[in-house]
Amino acid sequence: MAVWILIMLALPLAAAAAGVVAGxxxxxxxxxxxxxxxxxxxxxxxxxxxxxxRGRHALGTAFYLDALSGVFLIAVAFVYAVVAIYSVGYLxxxxxxxxxxxxYWPLLNLFGLALLATPVIANLGVLWVSVELTTVVxxxxxxxxxxDESLEAGWKYIVIGSAxxxxxxxxxxxxxxxxxxSLGDHYTPTYTTLVHAAPHLNGSLVRxxxxxxxxxxxxxxxxxPMHAWLPDAHSEGPSPVxxxxxxxxxxxxxxxxxxxxAIAQRTVGPSYVHALLLVFGGLSLLLAAFFALRQSNYKxxxxxxxxxHMGIVSLGIGIGGPIAAYGAFFHVIVHAxxxxxxxxxxxxxxxxxxxxxxxxxxGVIRLAPFTGAMxxxxxxxxxxxxxxxIFRSELLIVTGGFSQSKYALAxxxxxxxxxxxxxxxQLFHRxxxxxxxxxxxxxxxxxxxxxxxxxVAMLASLAVVLVLGVWIPSPLNRLLHAAATVIGDSV
Amino acid sequence: MPAAPHYDFVHAVAAIIAILALLSGLSLLLVKQVHEQVRAYAxxxxxxxxxxxxxxxxxxxxxxxxxxxxxxxxxxxxxxISIDRAVTRQxxxxxxxxxxxxxxxxxxxxxxTGLAYWSASALPIHGALLPSPALGMPLSLVLIGFFFMITxxxxxxxxxxxxxxENGVFIATVAIAPGLPFAIxxxxxxxxxxxxxxxxxxxxxxxxxxxxxxxxxMSVLRG
Numbered sequence: 001m002a003v004w005i006l007i008m009l010a011l012p013l014a015a016a017a018a019g020v021v022a023g024x025x026x027x028x029x030x031x032x033x034x035x036x037x038x039x040x041x042x043x044x045x046x047x048x049x050x051x052x053x054r055g056r057h058a059l060g061t062a063f064y065l066d067a068l069s070g071v072f073l074i075a076v077a078f079v080y081a082v083v084a085i086y087s088v089g090y091l092x093x094x095x096x097x098x099x100x101x102x103x104y105w106p107l108l109n110l111f112g113l114a115l116l117a118t119p120v121i122a123n124l125g126v127l128w129v130s131v132e133l134t135t136v137v138x139x140x141x142x143x144x145x146x147x148d149e150s151l152e153a154g155w156k157y158i159v160i161g162s163a164x165x166x167x168x169x170x171x172x173x174x175x176x177x178x179x180x181x182s183l184g185d186h187y188t189p190t191y192t193t194l195v196h197a198a199p200h201l202n203g204s205l206v207r208x209x210x211x212x213x214x215x216x217x218x219x220x221x222x223x224x225p226m227h228a229w230l231p232d233a234h235s236e237g238p239s240p241v242x243x244x245x246x247x248x249x250x251x252x253x254x255x256x257x258x259x260x261x262a263i264a265q266r267t268v269g270p271s272y273v274h275a276l277l278l279v280f281g282g283l284s285l286l287l288a289a290f291f292a293l294r295q296s297n298y299k300x301x302x303x304x305x306x307x308x309h310m311g312i313v314s315l316g317i318g319i320g321g322p323i324a325a326y327g328a329f330f331h332v333i334v335h336a337x338x339x340x341x342x343x344x345x346x347x348x349x350x351x352x353x354x355x356x357x358x359x360x361x362x363g364v365i366r367l368a369p370f371t372g373a374m375x376x377x378x379x380x381x382x383x384x385x386x387x388x389x390i391f392r393s394e395l396l397i398v399t400g401g402f403s404q405s406k407y408a409l410a411x412x413x414x415x416x417x418x419x420x421x422x423x424x425x426q427l428f429h430r431x432x433x434x435x436x437x438x439x440x441x442x443x444x445x446x447x448x449x450x451x452x453x454x455x456v457a458m459l460a461s462l463a464v465v466l467v468l469g470v471w472i473p474s475p476l477n478r479l480l481h482a483a484a485t486v487i488g489d490s491v
Numbered sequence: 492m493p494a495a496p497h498y499d500f501v502h503a504v505a506a507i508i509a510i511l512a513l514l515s516g517l518s519l520l521l522v523k524q525v526h527e528q529v530r531a532y533a534x535x536x537x538x539x540x541x542x543x544x545x546x547x548x549x550x551x552x553x554x555x556x557x558x559x560x561x562x563x564x565x566x567x568x569x570x571x572i573s574i575d576r577a578v579t580r581q582x583x584x585x586x587x588x589x590x591x592x593x594x595x596x597x598x599x600x601x602x603x604t605g606l607a608y609w610s611a612s613a614l615p616i617h618g619a620l621l622p623s624p625a626l627g628m629p630l631s632l633v634l635i636g637f638f639f640m641i642t643x644x645x646x647x648x649x650x651x652x653x654x655x656x657e658n659g660v661f662i663a664t665v666a667i668a669p670g671l672p673f674a675i676x677x678x679x680x681x682x683x684x685x686x687x688x689x690x691x692x693x694x695x696x697x698x699x700x701x702x703x704x705x706x707x708x709m710s711v712l713r714g
Contacts, residue, residue, distance in 0.1 A: 151693075
């Protein structure tokens, strides 16, 4: 298993090094695609070939892979792979607006490396370093369009993200301190060490530690009220970077919260962990749903949708019970695919219309049919319309709520998901379906032939979110059930 | 009647370092010049390094002693000098406009310190050598760092605020988890270097674009 983990991590590192040498020549992009695809394949082997459900260490206690890691690893690896494919097309002249091309591939691959490492690192201290690394590399990627707005977004992101992560580190230190009475002064704070000692940890330190970890890593998840950086960074970064931030980064940070939460709930009981997740998740869903109603910047709208979806996952875990937890983990995977599709569509649209303002975009389906179709399907997918996977995951969470007799929570979830649906769909419908005129010069730009690699990446994301809506392969089903037992009520 | 706690020379030195660290944190709120803010951070870092060394010597822990020396090297010398050289010389103005004026800043800083000590007293935790409540001083630095970042509309000041906050977390780590494996402590510190490099890159980009390190105009993105 260790060999596959090392392969998975070595490929993006090698691609980053090659990117530094080759600069913005096409070979950097192709090597990155190969590395990302290889890492995705290695992740699949690790999760399904080595039966991640059982949970085991590799390379001593350096890495740990269980069902919880598996769910997040698949989501992250998939997003990294499709983003690399999409980026090759997006960076071609005349398509995407990326000025810092020289550093795009090294940074993207380092970003991929940190994201892939996060779910498999066993040591909580090193896990923090990995999440912190995502901040520094992705903040520069956010600025790579080179505009004043992107610089502002990148600065807010790095400052707020780093401050939040400092609190996350304090949370980990408190968890470590909670273990000193039972584990001694010198011990390695791996997940398994702390889980086994959980009944003997100091309860009040664990409570405080988890609260700090939730606020700290929750800043990176984009949970309200720590979300201030997210709409700016997601909307101002290049679209493939936005997809990576939304589909993979938020999930990786959420993984850190849940990993620490899994320890905390074995010490202080699930109700404390669930209550905090419900509060932050509920606030995120509520605020994002209403902000979605008033957006005219379509990329910013997608950013608020990401906050909404992280709120839904938090609520799913917070509701408790195996059904809602299963739904929440399934949501992580389908959201990764659905949001990637939506941001890819938005990137394609932005490259044609050269505006983020939805009021200036009309009649996409006639002027650029493929882009229009992808945009609309992406909007339907992320708003939870059947038969897309997000509908299924949200239905599972609501069902889980009813099965736990948490009717009010389930009801609120249904209401706010529908509010968000109105916000997202009406804007995308207006852009794609409503009739619009274009000048002859604009028409030439809008009718630009579809870039094949961008199309492949969009179709791959669409296929995942669509197929998982109607069929969950049994290995994935087993993985999701097992993940639910790591943090669900059935501990 | 419970016995009075025993304080020896090492505890007394640790208490003095803690007080001086707290005062140097509060002194950040007094200065308007960017260079002085960087210097105040260096002084605070010196106390953080001194405290780490003291704990290391007291516990006869070579790892902590190395960490203390490494902290001194990185935070007292390398980071302040690189911030100072790389960025502040690029711009003409060096005085940071304050959102909250100095007297009010200091008052809020002292209030935050009281709040931190009050919160820390609720936690059943003993810090290495530090007077109880052990987390009082580190948490104060975290809150002061946050407050400093929010009220100083300048990239360098915000970096200094962030690093002050990080110093608070670092001292907390040494105080309540001195046995945290050396490799992790070292890694955390090492992680600071690329972070500072990236902050520097950002600060240079902002300064190059606007010919200032002020971020007062960075408010286009809203809603």
